[in-house]
Amino acid sequence: MTFDSIFQIAFFWFFAILGIAGGIGLITQKNPVMAALSLILNFFSIAGLYLSLQAEFLAVIQILVYAGAIMVLFLFVIMLLNMQDEQNQQFDVMKGLAFLLGLGFFGELLFVFNSFMGKSVSGAFPLGKVEPIGMQMMTNYLFPFEMISVVLLAALIGAIIIAKKHSYK
Amino acid sequence: MVLSSGILVLIQVAATFTFIALFTLWAVYAERKVSAWIQDRIGPMEVGPHGAFQTAADILKLILKESIIPAAAQPLLFIAAPIVIFVSVFAGYAALPVGPDIIASSFSVGVLYIIAIIAVDVIGLLSAGWGSSNKYALLGSVRAVAQMISYEIPTALIIIATVMMTGSLNLQVIALRQGIFSDVPVHLWGMMDITHVGGFLSWNIVRYPHLIPAFIIFFISTLAECNRAPFDLPEAESELVSGFHVEYSGYRFAVIFLAEYAKMLLVCLIGAILFFGGWNTPLPNIGSLSLAEWTSGTGTIAATLWGVCWLLLKGVLLILLQMWVRWTYPRLRMDQLTTLCWKYLIPGSILIFFLSGIIRLWEVGGL
Numbered sequence: 001m002t003f004d005s006i007f008q009i010a011f012f013w014f015f016a017i018l019g020i021a022g023g024i025g026l027i028t029q030k031n032p033v034m035a036a037l038s039l040i041l042n043f044f045s046i047a048g049l050y051l052s053l054q055a056e057f058l059a060v061i062q063i064l065v066y067a068g069a070i071m072v073l074f075l076f077v078i079m080l081l082n083m084q085d086e087q088n089q090q091f092d093v094m095k096g097l098a099f100l101l102g103l104g105f106f107g108e109l110l111f112v113f114n115s116f117m118g119k120s121v122s123g124a125f126p127l128g129k130v131e132p133i134g135m136q137m138m139t140n141y142l143f144p145f146e147m148i149s150v151v152l153l154a155a156l157i158g159a160i161i162i163a164k165k166h167s168y169k
Numbered sequence: 170m171v172l173s174s175g176i177l178v179l180i181q182v183a184a185t186f187t188f189i190a191l192f193t194l195w196a197v198y199a200e201r202k203v204s205a206w207i208q209d210r211i212g213p214m215e216v217g218p219h220g221a222f223q224t225a226a227d228i229l230k231l232i233l234k235e236s237i238i239p240a241a242a243q244p245l246l247f248i249a250a251p252i253v254i255f256v257s258v259f260a261g262y263a264a265l266p267v268g269p270d271i272i273a274s275s276f277s278v279g280v281l282y283i284i285a286i287i288a289v290d291v292i293g294l295l296s297a298g299w300g301s302s303n304k305y306a307l308l309g310s311v312r313a314v315a316q317m318i319s320y321e322i323p324t325a326l327i328i329i330a331t332v333m334m335t336g337s338l339n340l341q342v343i344a345l346r347q348g349i350f351s352d353v354p355v356h357l358w359g360m361m362d363i364t365h366v367g368g369f370l371s372w373n374i375v376r377y378p379h380l381i382p383a384f385i386i387f388f389i390s391t392l393a394e395c396n397r398a399p400f401d402l403p404e405a406e407s408e409l410v411s412g413f414h415v416e417y418s419g420y421r422f423a424v425i426f427l428a429e430y431a432k433m434l435l436v437c438l439i440g441a442i443l444f445f446g447g448w449n450t451p452l453p454n455i456g457s458l459s460l461a462e463w464t465s466g467t468g469t470i471a472a473t474l475w476g477v478c479w480l481l482l483k484g485v486l487l488i489l490l491q492m493w494v495r496w497t498y499p500r501l502r503m504d505q506l507t508t509l510c511w512k513y514l515i516p517g518s519i520l521i522f523f524l525s526g527i528i529r530l531w532e533v534g535g536l
Contacts, residue, residue, distance in 0.1 A: 007175075033246075033299060034246075040292060056276060056277055056278050056282075057277075057278050057281070060282045061281075061285075063286065063288075063289065064281070064284065064285035067285075067288075067289060067292070068285060068288035068291070069288070069318075071292070072288075072291050072292065072314060072318060075292070075295050076295075076311075076314065079311070080311075129277065130277065130278055130281075130338060
C-alpha cells in the first residue's frame with residue numbers, strides 16, 4: 001500500500017469519528033456553549049470529508065460559512081443571552097412526535113445509504129471545484145444566483161430597519 | 170515509500186514550526202528595540218550583545234513557570250483555546266508559497282483556504298474568554314470577535330480584488346504571474362508587454378495603480394485582525410488588564426503569544442505575495458543587464474534561496490511597518506473602530522472590487 005492510500009483511509013476514519021463525536025456532543029451536552037462548540041467540531045469534520053473527495057472549494061466554504069461565520073454568531077448570541085444549562089424535562093406529546101419524526105428520518109437515511117453500499121466514487125468529484133461552480137453560476141444558474149443576491153439584500157435592509165426602529169424609540 | 174512520504178510531511182511541519190518559533194524570538198526582540206528607539210530609549214541590553222538573547226531568556230522563563238488553571242475556569246475550554254488559536258494560524262502556512270518550488274500544499278483554492286482557516290481563530294478567542302470565567306477576559310474576547318468579524322469583510326474583498334486581477338486562487342500562481350516566469354503575458358498599465366523585464370514593474374501594485382489604496386485598506390484591516398495597535402482594544406491594558414488572555418500563564422500564555430506573532434508574519438507574507446510579487450525579485454532586466462534573471466530562477470537551490478530571501482525581506486519590511494504604526498498611533502475608541510471599518514474601509518473596498526472587475530474586463534477585451 002502506498003502512503004497516499006493509507007493516509008486517505010486514516011484521514012477518512014479520523015474525520016468520520018470526529019464528526020460523529022461532535023454530533024453526539026451536540027445533543028448530549030447540557031451547556032449550550034459546549035453544544036455549539038461540538039457542532040463546530042462536526043462542521044469541521046464534514047469539511048475534512050469533503051477534502052477527501054477532492055471537493056476543495058466546498059470544504060473551504062464549509063469552514064468559512066458554517067464553522068467561521070454562522071457558529072461565531074451562535075456562540076455570540078448564546079454568551080450574550082447568558083443561557084442556563086438545560087434542565088431535565090418531562091416527556092410530552094411534542095417530544096414523542098419529534099422522536100417519531102427523527103426515527104423516520106433516520107430510516108430514510110439508512111435506505112439512501114444502502115443504495116450507495118459497495119459503490120465507490122472514482123477520481124475527483126467535479127462539482128466541488130471552484131471552476132465548475134463558477135461556470136454553472138454564471139451560465140445555467142444566472143437567474144437563481146441573482147435572485148439570491150436580491151433576497152439577501154432585502155434581508156439586510158430589513159435587519160437595518162428593525163434595528164433603527166428600536167433605537168429611535 | 171510509505172515512510173519516506175510520511176517523514177517528508179513531518180519534516181515540513183517541523184521546519185515551519187521551528188521557523189515560526191525562531192521568527193517570534195526575533196520579532197519580540199525587534200519589537201522591543203523598535204519601540205525603544207521610537208521612544209528614545211535603548212531597550213533590552215543585559216542578556217547577550219545588545220540584549221539579543223533577552224527574548225530567549227523570557228521564553229525559557231515562561232516555559233518553566235507553572236501553568237495555572239483558575240478554579241472557576243471551565244478546564245476543557247481553557248486548555249483547548251490556546252491550541253485552537255495556534256493551530257488555526259499555523260494551518261494557514263500550509264498554502265503559502267515560500268519559494269518558486271516550495272509550497273506545502275499546492276491547493277487550488279489557497280487564498281480562500283487561508284481566509285477560512287484564519288477565521289477559526291475567533292472561536293479560540295471566544296472559548297478562551299468564556300472558559301476563563303473572568304469578566305475582563307470575556308469583555309476582551311467579545312471585543313476581539315466583534316473587531317475581527319467586521320474587519321474580515323474588507324480584507325476578504327481586497328484579497329478577492331487581487332485574485333481577480335491575477336486570475337487564480339492559488340497563491341503560487343499569483344506569485345508566478347508577477348515576474349519573469351509568468352505563464353501569461355505581463356502588461357504594464359494594459360499597454361507595454363513587460364513579461365521579460367520583470368522586477369518590481371510586474372508586481373500587482375505597480376501594474377495596477379488602483380491596488381495602491383487597496384493595499385492600504387488591506388494593511389489597516391490586517392492590523393485590526395491581528396489585534397495590533399492602534400486596534401488593540403481587546404487587550405487594552407489600561408481598561409481590561411490584558412483582555413482575553415488575562416488568566417493565562419506559563420507555556421499556555423507562550424502559545425497564545427506565538428500565535429499572535431505567527432499571524433502577523435502570515436498576513437505580512439500574504440500581503441507581500443498579493444501586492445509585491447511574492448518570491449519574485451524587485452530588480453528588473455535592463456537591456457543586457459539581466460538583473461532579474463541573475464537574482465531569481467526556478468528549479469535550482471540557488472534560485473530557491475533567492476526566492477525565500479526576497480519573500481522574507483518583503484515580509485519583514487511589512488512587519489517593521491506594523492511595529493512603526495504600533496508605536497506611533499494611539500489606540501482607537503470602540504465607536505471610531507466600527508466607524509472606520511463600516512463607513513470607510515468597506516465602501517472603499519467595494520469600490521476597488523468594482524474597479525478591478527471593470528479593469529479586468531477591459532484587459533481581456535470585453536469592453
